[in-house]
Amino acid sequence: METGRIGVFICHCGTNIAGKISIEKLMDFARTLPFVDAVRDNKYTCSELGQSAIQDVIRERNLTHVVVAACSPSMHEKTFRNTIEKAGLNRYMLSICNLREMNTWVTEDNEVSLFKAKKLLAAAVRRVVTQKPLEEEKLPVTSRVVIVGAGIAGIEASLQLANADKEVVLVEREPSIGGQMARFDKTFPTLDCAACILTPKMVDVGQHPNITLMTYSEIEEVTGVPGKYDVKIRKKARSIDEVTCTGCGICEEECPIKKIPSEFYVGLKYRKAVYKPFPQAVPQYPVIDRKNCTYFLKGKCRICEKECPAGSIDFEQEDTFINVEAGALILATGFEPFDPVNIPHYHYGEYDNVFRAIEMETILNSSGPTGGDFFLRKDGKFTNSKPKSVGIIHCVGSRDENYNPYCSRVCCMYSLKYAHLIKERTDATIYQFYIDIRAFGKGYEEFYDRLQKECVIFIRGKPGKIIKTEQSGQEKLIVQVEDSLTQTPLHFPLDAVILSTALVSRPDAHEVANKFGIGCGSESFFRELHPKLAPVSTQVDGVFLAGACQGPKDIPDTVAQGAAAAAGALSLLSRGYIVNEPTIASIDEDLCSNCKMCISVCPYDAIAEDTEKKVAVLTASKCKGCGLCVSICPSGSIEQAYYSDDAILAEIKGIIETGKLKG
C-alpha cells in the first residue's frame, strides 16, 4: 500500500495559469487529496525563489514526494528534479502536472479549465506515490567525433575539434571537400574571394594530423549508444590507389571520354570519366566515374592505367566498409539549390538566358565555363556576346506556398552580389525584382546601400511572367511585372534573367535523419532541439547539427554554427561521460515466453534473444525508454521504470475519481 507525505506546488506562471483558473480553489482541492501534506503556490515556481521555497517545505515537512503543477515536463522537469535532489529527495520522486500547455493555454472556458486542472492534479498526486527512487547511470564517452559533410560547416567543426586535440573523422559524399562554397567566386557583403578564404581551410583539413578525411564516402549505418556510437562508413571505390597517387593529373589529360556534364559546375562544363571535380579539390587525387568509364562499360580502354606513372589506377578496387567508434556525431550535410524548372512562369530550362542562382555562381567563378565572364547563351551554348541588361528575380521558390514557404535568407544578398559582379564584368544595366530587401546581417544593409549607389535599379514586384521575343536575331526576355510602388504594369525587355532560387533540404534528408535517429522539420531540414536555446543540439544526445542542413543560412552563420556544434561535441568529450536516464525497460525473465515481439519493435536495437535461456534480454545502455516493448509484450513481462503499470493506473484513477463537471 502506498504511503507518503506529498508536497503540492502550484505555479501561477504569471498570468498564464493564474489568469485562467482560481489558484486558491485548486489549492483547496489539493488539500483534499490523499497523502497531501503541504500545498503551496508561487508566482513563478521555476524562479530561484520558487525553487528554494520547494526545498524549504521539503525540509520543514519532511516530504517524501513532490508534485509541481506548472508547465510541460519538457520545459522544467529537469529543473525541478534538480531542485528536490538538492533538498535530499531522490530526483525521481517528482511528478509534473502540466497545467499550462495541456490546460490553461488551450481551454477556453475558465470553469472547465479549473475542473480539468483538478483532474490533472489528482492524477499526478495519485501517481507520485507509486514512484520509486531510481539511480542514474554514467556511460563513458569515446573521444572521437564523426562529422558528416565537408562543406564550410563541417570543415569549421572539424578544425575546431582537431585543434582541441580531439580525433575527427570527416566523411564527405563527393570526391572533394569544399561543399557549395567552393563553387562561389565572391562572397557577400565583403566580396572576399571565396576560394582565397576557403581553400586554406580545405588544405588544413587535408593535412591535420587529428583529422581522418574520408571523401567519396557515405554513412551506411549508425548504431550504439550516446557516447559510444558505432558508425559504419562506406568508402566507395575510387578506382585510384590513394597511397601511391600523386595527383599529377595525367590520367585525366589522357582520358578520351570528354563530354560528361560536370556535377561541380552544375552541368555548365564537361569533365572526363577520370576526373578531379575542380582545380583546388582536396584531396588532390582523382576518381573514376564507373558509370561513364569505357573500361567499366565495355571492358576495354585502360588508357589511364597505361599512362599513370605511379601505377595508381586500380580497376579492381571495391567499396570498403569501415567502422568508427565515436562519442559524438555532427551532421553538416548542407542544402540543395532549388530547381526552378517546375515554375512555369519563368521558363527556366526552356529559354536560353534564364539562369538559376547556382549556375550564376558557377558562371562568375573564374574556373567556370566562361572563365568568370558572363556571356549569353544561344541554343544551349555560350556565345561571345555579353548582356546589356540583366534582371534578377528574387524569392524564386522561397516565400511561396507553392514551393517553399520560408525565406531562404541569402537570396537578397547574393542577388546584390551578382548585380555588382555582373556590372563589373559586363557594364549591363541591372534590375532587381524584389518583394522585400532583407539585409539583416552585419554589413549587409551597407552592401545594399552600396549597390543602390552603383545604379542598380530596384523594382518592387514579383514578375508575373517572362515573355520571349526576338530582336535582331537575339533572344529578348520581357519581364512582365507590376511596379507595386507606383502600381504601374511594366515590361522590361532584357537580355538575361537570373532566378534567385531558394535553398532547400537534401532530397535524402529524411533517410539520413532516420539513420541518426533525429527528426526533420516541416521543410525537411533537420530539427534542432530548441530553435533558440539549443540550435545545434538534437533530440539525440551526442548528435549535433551545423550549417544549412538545419535551415537556410549564410556563410557567417554557417561557420558560427559549425564552431558551436564543435563546442557541443567537445563539452561531451571533455566531460567524458553521458548520464543515462534510468527510466528504461526491464524484462522479467521468468515471465518471458520468448515470442520476440519486443525485439521486432525496438527501434534502438536494445533487445536480443538469449538463445541459451530462450528469453529476451535488454541492453540497458541502448534502451531509450520509448515504451514500445512494454506495450507490445503479451505476457506483461516488461516493465518500464517510472512508467510502471501501477503509476499509469494510479493516474487514471485520479482522473476518474474526480468525477464530472456539474451541469
Add this chain to the structure above:
Amino acid sequence: MSSFSRYAVPDLEFRKKIIDMSQENLNFCYQCSGCTGVCPLNMVIKFNPREYIHRSQIGLKPLPMDFEKLWQCTTCAACEDLCPKEVEITEIVAALRSYAIDTGEKVPGSYTQALESFYSYGNPFNLGADARSDWAKELNVPIANKETEVLFFVGCNASYDPRSQSIARALVSIFNKANINFGTMGNKEKDCGNCIYFMGEKELSDHERSQNEAVINEIQPAVIVTTSPHSYNFFSKRYDLPKGTKVYHYVQYLDQLIKEGKIEFTKSLPETNVTFHDPCYLGRHNDVYDEPRRVLEAIPGVKLVEMTNNRRLTNCCGGGGGNSWAETDINERLSIPRVNEALETGASVLATACYFCLTMLEDGVKGVNREQDLKTKDIAELVAEAL
C-alpha cells in the same frame, strides 16, 4: 511589342538625365516613404515625393498632372531632414523641373511668368534691372567698393517688393546705427540664383551667379550679409567667393553685433509675445536655429513663445521654390495652417527672417481675417524699432 502595349516600358534616358542632374541622389533612396510622411504639402494637397523619386529611379516619367503638381513643392526640405539615406530630394525636384522645362511639359502659368521675367529683367517682377536700387534712393546707401567692409546683398524681393523693402530699410538703419562700413551692389546686383535653380532653370541660375561673382571679386568684401536665407544658402554653398570672404544671413550678423556690443537697444517694445517661424532655407537647409531666437530675445520687451512645430519640425510658409510668386488657391496655401499654429500660441507678433515667409504669412493672416490679433514682422524690423 505592340501586343504588350498596355504595359509601359521604362525610359532609361529619362532616368539617366535625372540622375545626372541630381548628382546621383536618386540612387540612395530605398523607398521608405518618410519624405511623403513628413511633407507639409500633404496638409493641403496630395503630394508624394517618394513616387517622384521612385519613378525617376526606374525610368518612369511622372504623369502630366504630377509634373504640374511638382511645382507646388516649396523645397522646404522637411523630407531631406527626415530622409534616412540623406537623399537631397530638393535636388531631384529641381532636376525634374529642369526636365519638364526642357521637354516642354506644361509649366503652370504663374511660374512661367516669373521665369520669363527672370530671363528678361533678372527679377521675377517684370521690373527693370535699373530700378533695383530705387528703394535705397532716399537712404543714401553707399555703393560698395574696394574699401567696403560689409557687402549687403539685398535680393530681389527686398529690392522690388514694397513690403519686403521695409526689411532692407530696417537693415540699413541698423547698420548705420552700428557704424558699419557697408555698401550694396546697387543696380549691378543680380538675382542670387537660388530660387531659379530650384525652379529648374539651372543655366540661368549659373549665369546670374557668375555675374554677381564678378562684381564681388572686384569689391573683395570681408563680409557678405544677405537679406534672404535663400541668397545665404546659395552664397554659402555654390558661390565662388574671394578667399576669406565670410557669408552671413543677417540674423547671424545681428547676433554677432549684439554679442560684440555694437548694437545698443535704446527703446523697449511694449511687452509683446512673439512667436518665430523658422525659414526653411535658414533652418533645415543651413541649421541656423539659435541665432534668430537670440536676436529676438535680446530685444527689450520681447517674450519668445514657440509654436509646437519649430526648428527642424517647422511647417512651411508655402513660399519656397518659386511659390511666393505663384498664385495658389486659398485652400492649398500652406500659410493658413502655419498662421493657425502661430495663433494658437497666443502671440501677438509672428516674426520671421525671410521675405518670402513674411509675404506668405502676412497673406495667411489676412486669409483667416486675424490682422487685428497677429502682426507679421521681420526680425530686422523689430530690431530697428527698438534702436
